[in-house]
Amino acid sequence: MLDLREIFLFKKHKYIVIDTEACNLNLVSRDNLPWQISWIECKGEEILSEHDYFPFWKNLKVSKGAAIVTHFDYYDYKKKAIDPSIVLDDLIKYIENPEYFIVWHRGIGYDMQILRNFYEMCGREFPSESILSRNIDTNCLSKAYIEEIAIPQNEDFLTWQYKLDNLIKKGLKTNIKRMCELLGIPYNENAHNAFHDIDMCKEIFIKLIYKLS
Amino acid sequence: MNNILPIFSSHYSVGRSILTLEDPSKIKTDEGPDSIFSILKEENVNQLILLEDNMRSDIESFRYCEKNNIQLIYGVRVYVNDLSFEAKKDLRKHRLCIFARNSQGIFDLRKLFNAFSLKEDLFFTSDELKKYWTDNLKLVIPFYDSFLFYNTLTFTNMIFELDFYKDVEFFVENNHLEFDFILKNMVEKFCKNKYLISNIKSIYYKNKEDIDAYLTYKIACSRSLYGKPKTLEEPGIDNFTSNEFCIESWKEQNKC
Numbered sequence: 001m002l003d004l005r006e007i008f009l010f011k012k013h014k015y016i017v018i019d020t021e022a023c024n025l026n027l028v029s030r031d032n033l034p035w036q037i038s039w040i041e042c043k044g045e046e047i048l049s050e051h052d053y054f055p056f057w058k059n060l061k062v063s064k065g066a067a068i069v070t071h072f073d074y075y076d077y078k079k080k081a082i083d084p085s086i087v088l089d090d091l092i093k094y095i096e097n098p099e100y101f102i103v104w105h106r107g108i109g110y111d112m113q114i115l116r117n118f119y120e121m122c123g124r125e126f127p128s129e130s131i132l133s134r135n136i137d138t139n140c141l142s143k144a145y146i147e148e149i150a151i152p153q154n155e156d157f158l159t160w161q162y163k164l165d166n167l168i169k170k171g172l173k174t175n176i177k178r179m180c181e182l183l184g185i186p187y188n189e190n191a192h193n194a195f196h197d198i199d200m201c202k203e204i205f206i207k208l209i210y211k212l213s
Numbered sequence: 214m215n216n217i218l219p220i221f222s223s224h225y226s227v228g229r230s231i232l233t234l235e236d237p238s239k240i241k242t243d244e245g246p247d248s249i250f251s252i253l254k255e256e257n258v259n260q261l262i263l264l265e266d267n268m269r270s271d272i273e274s275f276r277y278c279e280k281n282n283i284q285l286i287y288g289v290r291v292y293v294n295d296l297s298f299e300a301k302k303d304l305r306k307h308r309l310c311i312f313a314r315n316s317q318g319i320f321d322l323r324k325l326f327n328a329f330s331l332k333e334d335l336f337f338t339s340d341e342l343k344k345y346w347t348d349n350l351k352l353v354i355p356f357y358d359s360f361l362f363y364n365t366l367t368f369t370n371m372i373f374e375l376d377f378y379k380d381v382e383f384f385v386e387n388n389h390l391e392f393d394f395i396l397k398n399m400v401e402k403f404c405k406n407k408y409l410i411s412n413i414k415s416i417y418y419k420n421k422e423d424i425d426a427y428l429t430y431k432i433a434c435s436r437s438l439y440g441k442p443k444t445l446e447e448p449g450i451d452n453f454t455s456n457e458f459c460i461e462s463w464k465e466q467n468k469c
Contacts, residue, residue, distance in 0.1 A: 023446075
């Protein structure tokens with residue numbers, strides 16, 4: 001079983017906190033591509049590097065709903081957008097590096113698929129098993145915290161996260177805003193901008209490590 | 214991975230498949246839904262394994278298969294729940310597949326399924342299932358929604374007594390769902406030296422590009438008067454992340 005304290009408190013491992021903004025919520029569509037990918041490289045509480053990219057897709061179709069929630073502005077996007085292969089080359093250095101844990105909010109249920117589409121669109125095979133084995137989903141940790149479910153000692157950490165991901169209960173809200181309220185973290189009103197979300201996700205992760213350990 | 218069994222479901226399994234059982238000789242246009250029999254013809258397959266959610270397709274499939282020398286293996290999905298009354302409130306039930314071993318098995322299957330479809334909550338208890346069981350039936354544990362699936366990926370702890378049944382078989386699939394490998398490991402661990410494992414591919418549409426048609430159908434079937442309307446951009450269907458439940462994927466995986 002993974003000891004979360006090892007990552008943060010004892011600073012044994014580096015980790016990245018990553019988030020994506022994509023076109024819609026259809027996870028089976030291969031056209032659902034990330035138009036923003038942001039991540040920070042961390043060790044303990046310290047941020048070692050920051051990365052904020054806008055991969056350029058010619059036929060990007062952001063749904064109305066997603067555009068409203070994420071404040072998507074096509075002209076702003078077009079100004080900042082760069083060749084997706086440059087983004088992927090940088091991302092691979094971190095996400096495929098076994099030294100890094102991958103921290104994200106709803107990574108299992110959402111970002112994994114978006115990154116898979118990103119990899120496929122760039123003509124690369126997505127290393128899902130490797131990524132999953134190092135993944136720490138703060139959405140799952142949040143559910144464990146709210147439902148007072150202890151981290152089991154004899155169970156695989158990934159399987160335990162899947163159980164939490166599939167835990168759906170009326171009134172059980174674990175979005176970033178709710179978790180910031182619960183954990184006393186200042187909520188950035190620019191939420192659903194991947195670069196701002198990762199900061200809050202990191203704070204949620206750190207607080208939850210203390211609470212769950 | 215070799216010898217992956219293609220297991221079809223037809224449109225009679227409402228909400229699950231968009232494939233029909235139309236006779237290919239009667240299809241006059243390329244448009245519209247694909248027929249399972251056309252697919253079998255194209256792929257030169259002389260065996261049809263049909264696994265349905267009900268038994269409405271048995272006569273239609275039997276007639277065509279008999280006329281065209283296709284071996285038909287017919288099965289249905291049923292649900293079992295052995296939890297206490299309190300736990301039943303959440304209606305969590307696990308799925309089993311039951312196949313007919315022979316011609317008599319079809320009649321036994323019909324008898325069993327009639328009893329199942331009369332159940333108010335649409336699930337058997339283990340005892341009820343045993344009551345209708347005969348040696349002409351074969352029990353198969355599916356890859357998804359089985360008791361192993363729920364025990365592995367949810368906090369449910371389901372127990373199902375397998376010793377009563379002869380030659381129980383477990384299905385394993387690879388549909389590129391992120392948790393497939395976790396589940397596969399669990400099935401292999403559970404079955405080690407005890408139960409047979411078969412590699413299969415569930416087929417609900419013809420090609421990967423048919424996923425939008427399939428998703429549209431799923432959305433239409435799960436529509437509700439209440440709540441947020443479902444759309445292709447926000448389908449709201451759990452774990453719907455794979456377009457691999459098709460004959461195209463079966464062909465790719467069979468080549469490997």
